[in-house]
Amino acid sequence: MRPDSSVVTETIAAPNHDARRGGARPEILLLHYTGMESGATALERLSGEEAQVSSHYFVEEDGRIVQLVPEERRAWHAGVSWWRGRDDVNSRSIGIEIVNPGHEHGYRAFPAAQIDAVIRLCRDCVARWAIPARNVLGHSDVAPTRKEDPGELFPWDQLFRSGVGHWTEPAKATGGRFLTLGDRGQPVEAYQGLLAAYGYLQEINGTFDEATRSNTFAFQRHFRPSRVDGIADMGSITTLHRLLTSLPTLG
Numbered sequence: 381m382r383p384d385s386s387v388v389t390e391t392i393a394a395p396n397h398d399a400r401r402g403g404a405r406p407e408i409l410l411l412h413y414t415g416m417e418s419g420a421t422a423l424e425r426l427s428g429e430e431a432q433v434s435s436h437y438f439v440e441e442d443g444r445i446v447q448l449v450p451e452e453r454r455a456w457h458a459g460v461s462w463w464r465g466r467d468d469v470n471s472r473s474i475g476i477e478i479v480n481p482g483h484e485h486g487y488r489a490f491p492a493a494q495i496d497a498v499i500r501l502c503r504d505c506v507a508r509w510a511i512p513a514r515n516v517l518g519h520s521d522v523a524p525t526r527k528e529d530p531g532e533l534f535p536w537d538q539l540f541r542s543g544v545g546h547w548t549e550p551a552k553a554t555g556g557r558f559l560t561l562g563d564r565g566q567p568v569e570a571y572q573g574l575l576a577a578y579g580y581l582q583e584i585n586g587t588f589d590e591a592t593r594s595n596t597f598a599f600q601r602h603f604r605p606s607r608v609d610g611i612a613d614m615g616s617i618t619t620l621h622r623l624l625t626s627l628p629t630l631g
């Protein structure tokens with residue numbers, strides 16, 4: 381296999397991939413953590429046949445980048461997922477697995493060398509495929525009820541400062557008015573409208589239900605990581621406002 385990117389260190393041809401459906405092209409860059417005890421076990425799983433999963437890229441903690449699936453093919457990393465009106469995220473994305481034990485096996489900070497490598501890889505993919513900033517996402521953004529990777533320790537702010545993704549300075553987590561599970565009414569409806577406008581799969585029904593809470597968790601992990609509790613406090617809602625008003629007009 382010929383690597384698609386000059387930043388690739390090594391290639392391993394993984395067997396699990398198929399054609400992108402309906403002629404889709406990569407328009408989303410989807411970031412994951414591996415969520416397994418070791419990088420070696422995760423690489424074995426993603427490059428083997430049995431687990432029926434794969435990703436285009438795999439980034440080791442020391443910054444080595446392994447390509448497993450050619451970008452023109454559909455890798456199997458997103459599962460049931462949705463963003464900005466589209467499902468089958470696998471057909472529309474490039475998937476990057478980043479070694480980290482994850483919340484179940486001792487979640488820890490991502491080493492600097494690894495993040496440098498992720499940034500180099502993302503910049504390269506975004507440039508070659510013209511991927512919009514707001515479509516550089518975490519797995520939890522597109523599958524909020526099932527997934528929490530890459531999680532609140534992932535430095536989205538640093539990526540943004542390096543020209544990757546969309547982000548704004550988060551508003552402080554504060555006391556005062558908030559929306560939480562079971563709340564109903566117009567403020568909930570307005571908040572749901574903001575989540576939906578940004579791209580989350582959010583029904584606007586005026587009830588802060590489990591789905592609204594899952595989206596709130598996902599939103600906080602990505603954009604307001606200092607407090608991830610599934611409660612839409614004013615800081616969280618203000619941050620979401622700032623994101624929407626700072627969206628690039630194109631893409």
Ligand SMILES: [Zn+2]
Nearest residue numbers: 412413519529
């Ligand atoms: Zn994932």
